[in-house]
Amino acid sequence: MSGLIGKKIGMTSLYNADGQALACTVIQAGPCVVTQVRTEEKDGYEALQLAFGEKKEKNTTKPMLGHFKAANTTPKQKLVEFKFFTEQHELGKTLTIQDIFQEGEFVDVVGKVKGRGFQGVVKRHGFGGVGGQTHGQHNRARHPGSIGACSFPSRVFKGIRMAGRMGGNRVTIQNLRVLKIIPEQNLLVISGSVPGSKNSFVIIEK
Template identity: 45%
Template sequence: MNVALLGKKIGMTQVFDDENRLVPVTVIEAGPCPVTQVKSTEKDGYDAVQIGYRPQKEHRLSKAALGHFKKAGVEPVAELQEFRTNGDAELSVGDILTVEKFEEGQKIDVIGTSKGRGFQGVVKRYGFAGGPASHGSMFHRRGGSYGMCQWPGHVIKGKKMPGHMGDVRRTVQNLQIVKVVADKNLILIKGSVPGSRGSLVTVRTAVKNKVAKA
């Protein structure tokens, strides 16, 4: 069964594995996530489970949201998200999902919003080499020729140019869980994940995990 949890990125650190090798890890505080709604193909047209994260004060929510939580019998939360289950979910409204749904060595996907870099040029945004740095070239960190004079007479769609960098939704696939600390709702994941410290992330079972053939 596919499992997903909402969480918060704590930061990065390093741990030693069983073979005394240094492993860089990202610490994520995931869950507990109450199940607020279960959707089915017969009623909603598709199978999905809606989960919540991070307790929220009632006066910060709308009456519609409070009614939704009251119907589910769960405490109000600040974040809501749903994930597909393909009809194999053994979950009910009111269930609490925790990091115990995951185990060490498991492959997962992490979804988050990358850090915003503001307006950047092509050298930082795309890694352009730039031009000569001296001898009066007057061409240092520019992008070069962007369009054509006669035909087609405009900049081709998709041309790499200066612009807003970062602050986009990104998914990193097939990351490995190094350790699960259930009593503190922590997951230690090998490598880096999108987002800044404190940002919202989604941890789910890897959808493209390739199992090695014997």
Template identity: 60%
Template sequence: MKGIIGKKIGMTSVFDPGGKQIACTIIEAGPCVVTQVKTEATDGYNALQIAYGDKKEKHTIAAEKNHFVKANTAAKKFVKEFRNYSEEKNIGDTITVDIFAEGEKVDVVGITKGKGFQGVVKRHGFSGVGEGSHGQHDRQRAPGSIGGSSYPSRVFKGMRMAGRMGTDRVKVKGLKIVKVFADKNYILVSGSVPGHNGSIVLIQK
């Protein structure tokens, strides 16, 4: 596996040689700094810890400062691990978009947009109780019955009801890299990726 931390910039579209329009997401990928190399001997597993995004020194605790000093870099906001990294890296090395090539398939991980507290129609796709006739009053978006009274006298776990919607960790697989702008650290991936503009995403291959 190889990967990088990035920031979702927004969406655009490009045209392929055949004239077909392709919706793309612009991601600012890196540059990231290797802050720790974990091995089987020292940590029990092989992984590469990389960091992205500068952080103000006044917002950085002493333990974090000492950790980043070992990598000879300034404090960073976001730190992630990639297990079994396919390329050998040392502490302090920089990872850029050059690790990807146009036409490659990647997986993008992000946090979906938060929708707040939503009802069952929007959250689970319920159709509502029914029409407004026969004594039904404002029941078009109601959930209906949620369980029996005398038996089992409780609501089963996992019942689909109203509640907080969104802010889930989602991985979108098999997105194609349409374009790489190495000078700006931008990559264009086909389709949409989870999260709002400015949110942090992980790009894995």
């Protein structure tokens, strides 16, 4: 499965031939450097490790400095392995948008959702609250209500929807069309939205 590491720039819109505005996301994809080549004989599986984003040498550990030196490249911020790469590439080779993607094809984008902190059941699970504020109801409008039985089973079942931390999880959005490629600036314009905040790392696979 071929792909690149990128950074989410933001959202904009493009117009199609019928004059309809299409919401799309701009991603700076690559250039990525091949920092390790996994083989079946040595590692038990085949994969390519790609690196993206510049990182200061003083903020990089010595083992990682040696890892990047072996690939003849500078320290990078993000490392991702891609299994089942369509083509074989040598250590230290730089991959760009034009090497992987074409306009009109469909890709999958993996990112980390924005963290929303500790949220109640209304926002986290779409609960409707406990009803009105009459008949003795006081400050209960957005509460979860009853969460379990009394004498039997005398416990709360695992997995019940309750308040808790929301967001911050890894999400994959599938089948997003590549609307435009701007190779001079390493920009990829993809239809729809992708998870993550601005300047967050994403993985584009096809």
